[in-house]
Amino acid sequence: MRRRSMLRSGHRQIRRLAAALVLLLAVDAALIAQGTGLAFATPSAPTAVSGSANSAQSYGPAEAQDETSALLMARLQNRRIEALSDRTSDATTYALPDGTFSTEVYAGPIRVKQDDGSWQAVDTTLSDAGDELAPETAAADIAVSDGGDQ
Template sequence: MPAQAAPAASKESFERSDLVSARLAAVATGKDILVTGLTTATSLTYASPDGSLRSEVSVIPVRVAQGDGIWADVDYDLEKVDDGWAPKVSPSKVVFSAGGDGPAVSFGSASRGFDLSWAKSLPEPTIDGNSAIYQLTDNEALVLTATSDGFEQSLKLTAAPSSVPKQRLGFDMTGVTMIRNWIIRCCRQAGAGIHR
């Protein structure tokens, strides 16, 4: 009878869901143990063997809680969704136009957010990572970019214009208030944030 290979040793897990078990595991292993129950969008907390806690903090969200309670790293690269293009994993709910007469950007939720409209019908965009590029004319392109705060927009010129470009933008707002030019106040909760 041929010899059977010994089962592989189970990999030691250096994370625990709560602080008490994380501290016990840290003492037992001599390693820092991630306390998954204390994870946030901007921080990771570890229990150390000496009983202290150590946190790694980011100034912007670097992960997003999923529906199953698992955290996913942010990924602002755009993917096709039913009503346009959206970042794969983002703390802000934002959708860019797939082209046509609808909103250029939809930001937030149905109860709290806004739609930003462009003055003219938009062409189908070219997608480059986290940016949707709409070629408006031979020398002008609207660039919408997904960011940690939601999005940024810019008008890219490939030739010097004969006059200063002017664009009128429309806002359709629900549950938010514009307090001055380009600053919209809304609560930071599921799919909402502050766009500048």
């Protein structure tokens, strides 16, 4: 009989320890998420959306800094979210609400990485850059002579 009470006491201690560990991990995860600000998928202020308007507009841009944040946002908002950390000049990766990822790959560059690290869409519109014509944003350095004076 004494052995049973010792076993029950041991099981209670293990359960208490497990519950305390789960609570500690939950608090730790919440503090980390709060410190980074990346995992929060709710808008800062509620916005009214009419019945005919797209409900995705109330959540803000469909992008997140990393895959983990994108996956969480996709599940919470029930829409695809771009993982910016996986963005390249010719590919876009999305986290989907079902927990999977989808990557769209293009035959050529659709965006160009700027010197400051941001991405800008390719724009081949020519602009006058002094004695030459150059595209607004292109993957390669291209310049066309404007013909000069002669």
